[in-house]
Amino acid sequence: MTEQNTDRTASEKAFPSATVLGYPRLGPNRELKKALESYWAGRSGAQDLEQTASGLRDYAADRIEELGLKESSAVPASYALYDQVLDTLVAVGAVPARFTDLRGENGSVDRDGAFVLARGDAARQPLEMTKWFDTNYHYLVPEIGPQTTFSAAPYELVAAVEQAAAQGRTVRPSIVGPVTFLALAKDDGTSASPIRPLDRLEDLLPVYAQILAQLRTAGAEWVQIEEPAVVADFAHVTEDELGTAIERATAYLAGQSARPQILLATPYGDAGDLLAPIARSGVEAVHVDLVRGDLDAGQLALFTADRAPALVAGIVNGRNIWRTELDAALTRLEGLRDAGAKVSVATSTSLIHVPHTLEGEDDLDPAVRRWLAFADEKIQEVATLARGLAEGRDAVAGELRESEEAAASRREAPGVHDPEVRARAAAQTPADTQRGDAQRRRSVQAERTFGSARLPVLPTTTIGSFPQTGEVRKARADYRAGTIDRAQYEQFLRDEIARVIELQEQLGLDVLVHGEPERNDMVQYFAENFDGFEVTHNGWVQSYGSRATRPSILWGDVSRAGEGLRGDAFTVPWISFAQSRSQRPVKGMLTGPVTILAWSFVRDDQPLGETADQVALALRDEVADLEAAGIGIIQVDEPALRELLPLRRADRTAYLDWAVDAFRRSTAGAADETQIHTHLCYSEFGEVIEGVDALDADVTSIEAARSRMEVLADVRSVGFARGLGPGVWDIHSPRVPSADEIGSLLISALDHVDADLLWANPDCGLKTRGYEETKRSLENLVAATARVRERLGATASFDSVVAGQSTTER
Numbered sequence: 001m002t003e004q005n006t007d008r009t010a011s012e013k014a015f016p017s018a019t020v021l022g023y024p025r026l027g028p029n030r031e032l033k034k035a036l037e038s039y040w041a042g043r044s045g046a047q048d049l050e051q052t053a054s055g056l057r058d059y060a061a062d063r064i065e066e067l068g069l070k071e072s073s074a075v076p077a078s079y080a081l082y083d084q085v086l087d088t089l090v091a092v093g094a095v096p097a098r099f100t101d102l103r104g105e106n107g108s109v110d111r112d113g114a115f116v117l118a119r120g121d122a123a124r125q126p127l128e129m130t131k132w133f134d135t136n137y138h139y140l141v142p143e144i145g146p147q148t149t150f151s152a153a154p155y156e157l158v159a160a161v162e163q164a165a166a167q168g169r170t171v172r173p174s175i176v177g178p179v180t181f182l183a184l185a186k187d188d189g190t191s192a193s194p195i196r197p198l199d200r201l202e203d204l205l206p207v208y209a210q211i212l213a214q215l216r217t218a219g220a221e222w223v224q225i226e227e228p229a230v231v232a233d234f235a236h237v238t239e240d241e242l243g244t245a246i247e248r249a250t251a252y253l254a255g256q257s258a259r260p261q262i263l264l265a266t267p268y269g270d271a272g273d274l275l276a277p278i279a280r281s282g283v284e285a286v287h288v289d290l291v292r293g294d295l296d297a298g299q300l301a302l303f304t305a306d307r308a309p310a311l312v313a314g315i316v317n318g319r320n321i322w323r324t325e326l327d328a329a330l331t332r333l334e335g336l337r338d339a340g341a342k343v344s345v346a347t348s349t350s351l352i353h354v355p356h357t358l359e360g361e362d363d364l365d366p367a368v369r370r371w372l373a374f375a376d377e378k379i380q381e382v383a384t385l386a387r388g389l390a391e392g393r394d395a396v397a398g399e400l401r402e403s404e405e406a407a408a409s410r411r412e413a414p415g416v417h418d419p420e421v422r423a424r425a426a427a428q429t430p431a432d433t434q435r436g437d438a439q440r441r442r443s444v445q446a447e448r449t450f451g452s453a454r455l456p457v458l459p460t461t462t463i464g465s466f467p468q469t470g471e472v473r474k475a476r477a478d479y480r481a482g483t484i485d486r487a488q489y490e491q492f493l494r495d496e497i498a499r500v501i502e503l504q505e506q507l508g509l510d511v512l513v514h515g516e517p518e519r520n521d522m523v524q525y526f527a528e529n530f531d532g533f534e535v536t537h538n539g540w541v542q543s544y545g546s547r548a549t550r551p552s553i554l555w556g557d558v559s560r561a562g563e564g565l566r567g568d569a570f571t572v573p574w575i576s577f578a579q580s581r582s583q584r585p586v587k588g589m590l591t592g593p594v595t596i597l598a599w600s601f602v603r604d605d606q607p608l609g610e611t612a613d614q615v616a617l618a619l620r621d622e623v624a625d626l627e628a629a630g631i632g633i634i635q636v637d638e639p640a641l642r643e644l645l646p647l648r649r650a651d652r653t654a655y656l657d658w659a660v661d662a663f664r665r666s667t668a669g670a671a672d673e674t675q676i677h678t679h680l681c682y683s684e685f686g687e688v689i690e691g692v693d694a695l696d697a698d699v700t701s702i703e704a705a706r707s708r709m710e711v712l713a714d715v716r717s718v719g720f721a722r723g724l725g726p727g728v729w730d731i732h733s734p735r736v737p738s739a740d741e742i743g744s745l746l747i748s749a750l751d752h753v754d755a756d757l758l759w760a761n762p763d764c765g766l767k768t769r770g771y772e773e774t775k776r777s778l779e780n781l782v783a784a785t786a787r788v789r790e791r792l793g794a795t796a797s798f799d800s801v802v803a804g805q806s807t808t809e810r
Contacts, residue, residue, distance in 0.1 A: 010260055013221050015285040015310045015344050016071035018386035021224070021265055021318065022078040022174065022350025023060045024375050026542050028357065030054055036081065036546040042733075049111075053081060057160060061169060068383025073222040077160040078350060079172040081111070082118045082545045085139040085184065086127075088176040090114050092207050093151035096143035097190050098124060108153035118545060118731045128186065128706040129544060129732060131643050133228055133268045135319065135353055136296035136551075138544035138597055145188035146198035152210035161218040172263070173220050175211065177203050177227035178253075179245045183237055184229070197236055201245055205252045212259035219498055222285075223260040225253070230278070231269030231289070232647035239273075247277035251268040254282030263287060267349040269647050275299055279309055282513070287312040290332065291319075291348035304340035307675060311341040316381050321553065321601040323373045324381045326396070330388050337389060339531050345386040351375040354601075355539035355550075367546060368534050368555050371410045410555075411605075415532060418557035420565050425613045434662035435696055438722065441672045445698060448632060448673050451583025457792065458760055459510040459744070460785050461725070463679055463701060464522070464589045464635065465765035466500045466515035467774055476520060493518050494577055501581040506781045507775070511633060514578035514584045516767070520550075522591045522637065523599040527552035529570040530618055532559050533600070543730070547768060552600045555783065558614040560621055567618070569625035576629045588626040588634040590619055592678065593662040598640030608644075609658030619666035627674055635677035636667055638695070639764070642680065642688045656691040663695045675699060681727075681764045686714040699723030703763040705730035705737070709745060712752035724753050725765030728784070729777050734769075736776045742784035748789075760785040 026032045035052035038044040061075045069075065081085045089095075090109050093243050095102060095117075109117070118140055120126035127140040157173045164171040178201060185197035214338065215223055215500075230246055233239065262283040270293025271278065279286050279302035286309045288295065295303075303311040313336060315329050337343045357376040361369060373381060388396040410416065433440065479489040500515035500607060519525035527533035533552050533574035540548040560567025571588060578587040593615040602611060619636065641659060646652050667676045678690075678697040692700055704711050704726035712726055728745040729737050749758055760781060766774050 011308065012284075012461075013072055014220065014342075015261070015263065015312065016069070016074035017390060018069055018071070018382045019074045019312070020064070020069070020076060020347045020351055020382060021174075021226075021267060021287065021314070022076050022352050023064060023080070024352055024354070024356050024544075025056070025060075025599055026540060026548055027052075027056050027059070029538070030540055030548060032081070033546040033548060040119070041451045043672060045619075046111070052333065053079070054163065055493065055747060057163060058319060059780045061171060063376065064379060065169075067379040068387075069379060072170045073172040073220075075164075075169070075171045076163065076174050076224060076350075078174040078224075079155070079156075079160055079351075080210070082114065083138075083140050084174070085176055085181070086114055086118055087156060087303065087528075088181055089117070089140070091143050091152070091154040091157060091175065091211060092181070092204060093153050094144060094148055094181075094204075095563065096127070096188055096723060097145060098143075098188075100627040105754070106153075107149075107151050108155065110176060114292055120730075120735045122735065125706055125708075125730060125735065126733050133232060134643060134645060134647055136541075136543060136549065136643060137352065139184070142185035142197070143188035144182065144185045144195070145190040146195050146199055147190060147712045148188065148200065150200075150204050150207040152207050152214065154214055155604065157211070158214055158218045160213060161220050165219040168222055170219065172222045173215055174224040174226065177207075177225045177229075177264070178249050179242070180227050182245075183234060183242070194726060196236060198245055201249065205249060205321070208249075208253060209256045209259070212253065212256060212262075216260045220260040222263055224263045224265055225283075226265045226267065227278070228266060228268045230266050230274040231292070233649040243274050243277065246274055247281070250278050250281035250283055261285070264309075265312070267314065267318070269293060271510050276302060279303065282506045283309055285310040285312050285344070287314055287346060289314045289348045291315065291317045295336070300339055300341065301337065303336075303342070303601050310344055310802075311336060312344045312346045314346045314348035315385065316345070316347045316378050317432055318347035318351050318355045318521055320604060321354055321374055322604055323371055323377070323403060324385075325358050325407050326381065326384060326388075326528060327400050328392065330396075330400070331386060333389050339504055344391065345382050345389065347378060347382060351378060352542055353380065355541055356541055360538055361536055363537055364534055364553075367409065367413055370406050371555070372553070374539070381668070394465050395577070412781050413556075415556035416603075416605075418531075418559070421557040421559050421614055424565060424617060425610070428613065428617075428665065433661050433668050435664075435668050435670065435676075437670045437700075438696065441698060444672045445675045448675075450585040450632065453583075455585075456510060456789070457755055458758055458785050458789055460760045460782055461509060461587070462504075462762055462778070463512035463765045464513050464516055464587075464637065465519070465767035467519075467768050467769050467777070468514070468517070468520075469771065472496060472517050493574070497574065497578050499583055501578055501586070503775070504778075505584065507778050509778065510584065511581055512578070512584050514574055515591060516589060516765075518574055522765070523596050524550060524552050526591055526596055527554070527600065529561050530558050530615070531567070532556035532558040532614075544561045554597070554600045554611065556603070558611070560618045560663035565662060566621045569622060571622055572629050572631075575631055579629075579631060585632070585633050585700060587677065588623075590622055590626075590636045590666075592636045592638035592641075593619060593666055594644060594659045595638050595640040598643050603793055609662070610660035612658060613665060616662040616665040620669055623667060624669055627670060632673065633675045634667075634670065635679065636663065636697070639679055639681040641691065641695075645688060656688070656694070660691055660694045664696075667697070677701065677723075679764075686711065689714050689718050689720060693718060693720055693722070697722065699759060701725035701727065701759065701761050703727050704744065704749075705763050706732075709748045709752070712749060715752045721757070723757050723759060724749075725759030725761040728760060729762040729781060731762050731764050731766055731769055731777075734773060736773050737780060739780040739784040739787070742781050743787050746784060746788045750788075760788075
């Protein structure tokens, strides 16, 4: 413990015996989502938004205590309205240079200003957004330059502490740590000589010290500082540099006298050698992720030495929804305690990655439901383990017995192991992942006609979904409720598809999509048509801001539902109908095997690669049926390829081997003339570009608009010579990009991609956007593409006969 810290007295509270790192933020019925979107749309005011936010803070604290975590500081105050990294950016005053006008008189950014950073405005794109470590949560990327100023403005954090104190409750505020904040940031582009944001650490640390002092004054006894950067390898920071930074930061903050006690959290993986400087820094408690890692003898000794920090053991999985096997977990905890560590029980990560509760999920198969634990149930598991550790196994004998019975029922349940599915997967050979030569395929595809025309240079398209309007959602709800029958619902879907096809033809798009009105989610739709899955009614998980996904539950062996091993085609009827409405090509739309895994809660009783192969074979059957129906372009989306990339470099090759094989297994049966597309969004493209190339897709579309094509820097360096559609419209913001802006991005893309390989498309699907902004943005995309084609002297579009025909004339 550092010299400055020796005046800290024994009167300060011990760390609670049980806690969680965070709790779902959107509300049990997505109250925050509704309040945010109402506020942004101008239907409600700032007071209404604050009332909802304040109510959810109270609800979370009450619920956590009700479920068993009653000690002082056991409740984490982690209440970001949009994103915890954005909250940290505002708290340290790191406002990007292009947004300096958002600062108020005191130099800070208010809530509306923070929303501009997150969502952009008419003149400015928002902060770039990318995946939070290897999860499906998206964070906003700070922009740090040599002139970025830092100043303490932790108003939201302080307000949460004070609100709780007014109710007689002491909560534990949470903030992203300085090393992680800077390691995840990017250079702001204001200097001729770009900097590494981590080089600004010495300037940032005094601001964190001021924040800690203000939190102590507000009544915080403990503060949670999250440093998940220590569990990852970065391309731009060496392990030694990261180690030096974390040692400096933790020692500096621990050395402050005016501060709460510090819980230093290391979620999402194994901190490895960097655990030692953290544990020796003088912080009072260290969280270790025991789901993703373990403690060897040397690491355990860090928690048994004289004046060692408390070991906050993250033993309950915060990222998946399977029940903890309590007996095995308690045995591990007892071993740590008996070795001499001061053990508190916790989740491995924040619970923002799982739904609120199993309550109300009455439609789940009762057998599967018994195997599950959502956020509330995980809190009960944490409380049970803490009680067993403190009072002995007899105190929790009933819970231990029920846990073992549930685990046994899962192992023995029908469908968990399907001999036919496993035999088919085992019979696969390397030849089943190989297509014909890529150059030959490209030549054949270039000659293929749709109607009476070939694809033009710089083809325009969208990624898949079109806006899911209130009418679409109402029809789906009416069908579920029995208000309309199947025939009425399907007619509604056909009418909606016909309308979307007609709109795209009017806009002048070259390659069309059917709009996906029959799909409530790009993964759940497949889960509903595959054996081995269950879906929830209210199992929402935050993706970014107000947006949420509802991950499906992959519990058993996977094949298409229906008769026989190969089951029945389910996308073909809708795609075929859409294609019948146009002579322009309509893409078949499938979600890839890796993304289906990444955006589901996946069984944890076998390697991911084995599960991926089963999903891939089910998709291979769907690809074959689409081809047989005459669909010439099939898109197999893999937006989550980068998401599952292991945080440690040493583990990445093995992951990419099975992930690439799974994708290729799903598409390798396609004929040379069938153009296979894939899509990646919000990924560090350069980190997986060799893997993307190995997918052997004919065309790849990627997110690129927010980064203004920065992701293309590595394209030529690896010899990527396939079709590429870097997104020119950021659909995660309500901004409508101008034709000039889109044209500029396309011209920039031509610096990296040959004209005959370049496609023009948005960043992602349009499900979350409205029709007015969609039409205007696509009009600008088509106009910008026409200008660039003219500049290139290329064909303008489909020939005038085909382009000029109306749907009814055909």
